[in-house]
Amino acid sequence: MQNSIERVDGHLRDRIKEELKIIEETYDVKICLAVESGSRAWGFPSTDSDYDVRFLYVPR
Numbered sequence: 001m002q003n004s005i006e007r008v009d010g011h012l013r014d015r016i017k018e019e020l021k022i023i024e025e026t027y028d029v030k031i032c033l034a035v036e037s038g039s040r041a042w043g044f045p046s047t048d049s050d051y052d053v054r055f056l057y058v059p060r
Contacts, residue, residue: 016053029057 020031038052039045 012051016051020053020055023055024057027057028060030060031055031057 016034020034023029024031032055034053034055035041036052037054039049040051
């Protein structure tokens with residue numbers, strides 16, 4: 001089974017990872033799990049769908 005981040009276009013995948021890293025640094029947290037959510041995760045994105053990411057974190 002392919003995880004959802006692998007289905008995301010390479011450029012966007014890198015951007016999402018960058019944003020998650022910025023969140024970790026800005027808020028001094030460790031992101032333990034990040035998952036795609038929303039219409040893309042359900043397999044029915046529209047042409048103007050954004051990328052929804054939910055994550056679990058713990059304070060450092």
